[in-house]
Amino acid sequence: MAKIDTGLTILTIIIVIFTVFLVIVGESRPDAYISVSILLYFVYTAMDPGIRRYANMRPLDIGLIIVFIFIVMVRVLDILGVV
Amino acid sequence: MERRYVLVGLVVIALAVTFMVYGIVVASDRIVGTALSVSVIGIVFIIAGFGYSEPTEDMLKHYIEDLDAVLVRLIEDMGIPSKHKLKLCYEKKTFYFSSKDIECNNIVVGIGTAKNIPYVGISAENILKFVMHSVGVGDLIDKLRNIFIETAMVCRGISVTREDSLISIEFIDLTNIGFNYIKMPVNPLRLYVLAVIAHHFEQNVEIVTEIVSQESYKVTLRLEGTKYG
Numbered sequence: 001m002a003k004i005d006t007g008l009t010i011l012t013i014i015i016v017i018f019t020v021f022l023v024i025v026g027e028s029r030p031d032a033y034i035s036v037s038i039l040l041y042f043v044y045t046a047m048d049p050g051i052r053r054y055a056n057m058r059p060l061d062i063g064l065i066i067v068f069i070f071i072v073m074v075r076v077l078d079i080l081g082v083v
Numbered sequence: 084m085e086r087r088y089v090l091v092g093l094v095v096i097a098l099a100v101t102f103m104v105y106g107i108v109v110a111s112d113r114i115v116g117t118a119l120s121v122s123v124i125g126i127v128f129i130i131a132g133f134g135y136s137e138p139t140e141d142m143l144k145h146y147i148e149d150l151d152a153v154l155v156r157l158i159e160d161m162g163i164p165s166k167h168k169l170k171l172c173y174e175k176k177t178f179y180f181s182s183k184d185i186e187c188n189n190i191v192v193g194i195g196t197a198k199n200i201p202y203v204g205i206s207a208e209n210i211l212k213f214v215m216h217s218v219g220v221g222d223l224i225d226k227l228r229n230i231f232i233e234t235a236m237v238c239r240g241i242s243v244t245r246e247d248s249l250i251s252i253e254f255i256d257l258t259n260i261g262f263n264y265i266k267m268p269v270n271p272l273r274l275y276v277l278a279v280i281a282h283h284f285e286q287n288v289e290i291v292t293e294i295v296s297q298e299s300y301k302v303t304l305r306l307e308g309t310k311y312g
Contacts, residue, residue, distance in 0.1 A: 018120075027116065051131060055131040056136075
């Protein structure tokens with residue numbers, strides 16, 4: 001199995017485990033699920049750069065960072081009572 | 084590009100969309116959240132599939148550049164002008180650069196002269212083997228798309244016109260990779276064009292004209308001699 005296959009499989013398993021965990025603890029905010037998945041993607045690809053070595057993930061990195069910043073911004077504004 | 088990752092990604096995204104629709108219908112935020120998590124996995128697979136390239140490709144890219152420089156020097160030292168003739172002798176599986184036309188029977192791999200015309204011959208055996216395994220069977224346009232769009236990603240569109248023995252191939256909307264290739268003096272792109280055409284028609288092929296515009300690269304080739312194979 002190519003190294004990228006292993007990397008993608010492990011990343012999938014990690015995201016699935018954490019998603020199941022969030023469901024079990026009763027998390028009901030959809031943005032929390034996507035934020036955790038995005039964080040797991042960045043943490044995993046930083047620890048195991050196998051995926052990045054084979055594929056150009058920069059467009060995805062930029063896209064996910066934008067989504068993550070948007071989610072955090074909305075949450076902060078929500079807490080401040082702006083939205 | 085690695086199609087299987089793209090395919091897996093699309094399946095996962097379809098699954099996520101189904102989950103999401105179901106979550107919205109039953110008004111369950113947990114299901115919508117799960118669908119969003121799954122969609123991240125799908126997107127990662129799709130991007131990994133589209134951006135996939137073997138690590139050795141990067142190494143080979145630099146090697147090609149250096150090899151190109153050597154070849155240019157060799158061609159110049161042989162007194163072959165920059166507007167040289169480039170031909171692929173199909174039966175001999177050899178490319179040659181020369182100032183004038185030479186019969187394929189007189190060509191060997193390496194440097195030499197045939198009837199006082201200097202030439203540089205390069206083996207095309209591996210390129211032809213690669214083309215044969217990569218393009219499969221089908222129309223010429225499908226073969227060209229397979230090699231230049233799906234495998235090498237040098238352009239986003241290809242058009243082919245044929246007039247007797249002349250074939251014009253236009254590479255439309257070149258990518259950065261394509262531009263880098265056509266900037267090189269020997270231009271590996273045209274070696275592969277020759278190989279695909281020679282493989283398809285099983286004939287000797289030579290380059291007649293090349294036109295480079297802002298977004299496209301048009302090359303006209305002439306089929307020559309008897310059909311082999």
